[in-house]
Every structure is written in C-alpha cells, then in structure tokens.
Amino acid sequence: MRPLKENQDTVDIGLLLPFIILIGAMLLMTRSAKNKQRAAAQMRDTMQPGSGVRTIGGMYAVVKEVQDDSVLLEVAPGVHAYYAKNAIGVVLDDEEYNRIVHGVEPEKDDDLPEAPEDVSSLTGAPDDDATEVDLGKAKGSADGDDQDGTATK
Template sequence: MNIVTLLPFIVLIGAMFLMTRSAKKKQQAAAQMRNEMQPGTGVRTIGGMYATVKEVHDDTVLLEVAPGVHAVYAKNAIGAVLDDAEYNRIVHGEEAAAELDADTPVVPDDASSLTGPDDAPADDAPRIDLGKKPEADEPAADVEPKDKKSDEGDAK
C-alpha cells in the first residue's frame, strides 16, 4: 500500500482524537462547576433561565426562579454558575446593580409617600371659588324630563 493513500486516514484519526479530548475536558470542567455549586449562588440553566440555588442534592438542584417560587432541576441542566456581580447585573439590570452597591437614597414610584401629615390641607382652609354653582338636591321645577319615546317618534 502506498503511504499517500494512508495519509488522509491518519489525519482524520488524529483530528478525531483531538476533538474527543477537548470535548472530554469541557465535560469535566462543567461537571466540576456543577459539583461546586453552593446554596445562594446565581445560575443560568441550559434553557437560559436565571435562578438562585436553594439546595444541592446528588443529581438534582432546588432553584428559586422567583421570590417564593421553587423548581427542581437536574444538575446537568445547569449551564453556568455566575458570580454575584454578574448575576445581579443580568437579573436586575446594570443600573439596578449599580444602585444596589451605591448608598444612594431610593426614590419611590409615586409621590404619596413623600407628603406627610403636615403637608395635608387643613379643613378650615379657605376654599377657592372656581365659578361653579352648587347643584341643588332636587331638579328644577321648570325643566321637564325628556321622554325617549317621544323624541324617537318625532324623528320618524
């Protein structure tokens, strides 16, 4: 046999060996990452969901996907374990993560909590006349109520 005919097969076997070795290293690194998970860390599942680890078992992980909402996932479903800064940046946004770290005061969504009892108007404060006349409790005697049937009959 000629060496030229064997050369492509040798190259192919060598490439397969290198690819297999690299894939095994990635699998080992992922398994080590999953085994080092601790409760309280942020994770991303292989489906792209972000959650906080609550409990770690042999083959499963209890994740808190929202406050008070827990789900059991297989350990193999964890795609990445994130550090706290990255998890807060992704889940709460860059601005929210910066605000969590800063000592800036929190501004409420509405202004009702900004006013205190001293700011409330007094009951004996003078009223402003807006030109409206107070409506009487009873309808005026000179105005007759309209009858819908008579209006419709006139239109025909």
C-alpha cells in the same frame, strides 16, 4: 507464476496518509470535548445554596439546595423548582447575577481614571473657542458669485 515487483507487496504511504490524519483529528476532537465536559462538571460541583445560576434554557435562578443529581432552584420569590444538575449552564458570581437580574451595576473603582467630559481633547477635534475658517467662495471670485450664491455683475 510471475515474480512480484517490489512496489506491489507494500502499501503506498500516500493512501494511508488521509486515514492517519482523519484518526488524529477525531482523537483531538474527542479530547477537547472531554475537557469541556470535565470543566462543566467541575463548575456544577462548585454550586452552593445562594449561588446565582443560568440554566441551559436561559432562566436565571438562585440555588436553594444541592443534591447528588438534582438541584432545587428558586426561580421567583417563593417559587421553587427541581432541575437536573446537567441543566445548569453557568454558575454566576454575585456581582454578575445582580447586574443581570436586578440591574445593579457594580460600584466604580476609584483607582481607575475617568474619561473627561469633553472628549475633543482626545480626538483632536477643534474646541469651541478655536477660530473658524470660512471655506466659502470670497466675493469677486473668478466665476462672479458672492458668498451667498447670488451672481454679481
């Protein structure tokens, strides 16, 4: 028998590197997916009767009753339906729910500065009172045209 060379009995690290990277990427993806699931479950646990929610199908409703695996939603005045807790996509705060469903805008905060009515001061555009500059050709120009475009002789 022939003696083995030094490189024949060891595995080349270059062949293992892609597999190591692939396994690492898979571990990172499953970890982030578990974190998202944990956050969604925590959000669903904060539901209380009276909370506004949006289902994964895009329907807005108000929570009437919360049970272990299901929730009773009022989808319209007097119309109730049972949904699985997993079907709740987002629990909304009262301001956002009223803005989306009822069109009620939140009240403005008096501490915030308001934008001026005339935004030309912000953009550097000339005011109406500024002198206008006429960029038309003057009378008696080199090509013989007046300001109104008629030729002069």
